Amino acid sequence: MSTAHTSEADTPVQASTGKLAVGWALVGVPLAYGIYQTLTRVAALFG
Amino acid sequence: MGWLDRERTIAPPGFNRWLVPPAALAVHLCIGQAYATSVYKTALVKHFDASLTEIGIIFSIAIVMLGLSAAVMGTWVDANGPRKAMFTSAMFWVSGFLIGSLGIFTNQLWLVYLGYGFVGGIGLGIGYISPVSTLIKWFPDRPGLATGMAIMGFGGGALIASPVSSALLRMYDPGSNGADWVASGDAVGKLFLTLGVVYLVYMLFGAFTIKVPAEGWRPAGFDPAKVKKAALVTMENVSARNAVKTKQFWLVWIALFCNVTAGIGILEQAAPMIQDFFRQSDGVSLVSAAVASGFVGLLSIGNMAGRFGWSATSDITGRKRIYMVYLGVGAVLYTVLALAGSSSTFLYVVLAFVIISFYGGGFATVPAYLRDLFGTFQVGAIHGRLLTAWSAAGVAGPLIVNAFLDAQGKPGQLTAASYQPALLTMVGLLVIGFLANLMVKPVDERFHEPRPGRARSHEPAMEA
Structure with a gap:
């Protein structure tokens, strides 16, 4: 990730890989499931 | 709390x-x-x-x-x-x-x-x-x-x-x-x-x-002066109360309303519409209910992908230009759909997919459009007021399509030609939206919030 900074001073971004992974997994996994389920329905269109 | x-x-x-x-x-x-x-x-x-x-x-x-x-x-x-x-x-x-x-x-x-x-x-x-x-x-x-x-x-x-x-x-x-x-x-x-x-x-x-x-935070390497170079992007702020007094707010409202109305026209009718488009003279459609359901699923993917893809693209093209694509290219695609959509299922599906991706893109791009025009001060509140265009389109879209279809015949008997009046009406709406978007210009500075060195003696009146 990039380095963020306030107007006063540069502050390195905290190493929050774990939080990031959990946060994105919580929304990404259900979304991927929904897209997969929809695509299986879409397959009928090209079958 | x-x-x-x-x-x-x-x-x-x-x-x-x-x-x-x-x-x-x-x-x-x-x-x-x-x-x-x-x-x-x-x-x-x-x-x-x-x-x-x-x-x-x-x-x-x-x-x-x-x-x-x-x-x-x-x-x-x-x-x-x-x-x-x-x-x-x-x-x-x-x-x-x-x-x-x-x-x-x-x-x-x-x-x-x-x-x-x-x-x-x-x-x-x-x-x-x-x-x-x-x-x-x-x-x-x-x-x-x-x-x-x-x-x-x-x-x-x-x-x-x-x-x-x-x-x-x-x-x-x-x-x-x-x-x-x-x-x-x-x-x-x-x-x-x-x-x-x-x-x-x-x-x-x-x-x-x-x-x-935190106040004053900005990402590394971000230079607000570079953003300023884009013609429509302001560094000033406009309150929600004053934003609704500007022409620009109502022009964007019209653009969103037209884009959403046209999209809802297809979304509401998606499954029966594809079956009607490919109905043969004996009344039987070449498209089965299962295939029609797959088509609805594909439109959902197009709607979602458009929200992310087109909105992200607008950071490069600018908001006004991408709205010209949604409304201008959208009008052309709608016309082709109305006049030649029944010639091939592949063409029909591709056209509908792109049109729906523009519908989703319009929703997702509009907050950034508002931020460009009115600044970040009350962009959430301005966005909230703009969403009345969605409510209005939610009523107008189905009303237009259903009114035209009711006049053409009963469900199960409709064909591609039955949809032409409704679809061409949507083309007209998209052209109106295109023109409204074309007229969007930077917000007049009398609506900008006061800041040190620039006081405001009275609240601005509604823009004529």
């Missing part, structure tokens, strides 16, 4: 801004369930012994309340911050499910109107706008990408809720093995309870993860 206050949500130095999009998505994925109501629509018709229209009113109330609450509560959301807004949205949305389930268990439809429609609809409106201004502030370098990610979630919510709801209804209904099975009211009531609990957890995760940037 001080722990919900904006001051408690200011990010510490070094906070990773990429934690904010999942927080926003957590809320939008939940409220996106509003587009998955068709899963239990027939079950509710049977349970309440009501007409399709009577059950459809539940969804209509929710969408009208979405527009109204976003417009009315927008300033409150901006003033109180995203955590309080998301928490409030969660309370309303989940209460909507709980009251709705009570209505189903006790066989009182008015309770479902009140719960899912009225109370839940307020949760929809607050939830929809709650993360928008925060995302724009965290991603001043890529506002289109940021809002695209969140608003994509609203499209994605239905993709998740549809299969999950179908599976839960089968699980809750012991008689789900029959060929003509329709879920029982009891199963739908239990589904509402389950969704309420799951959405509560997810939305609270969003509320307690989201943070606002």
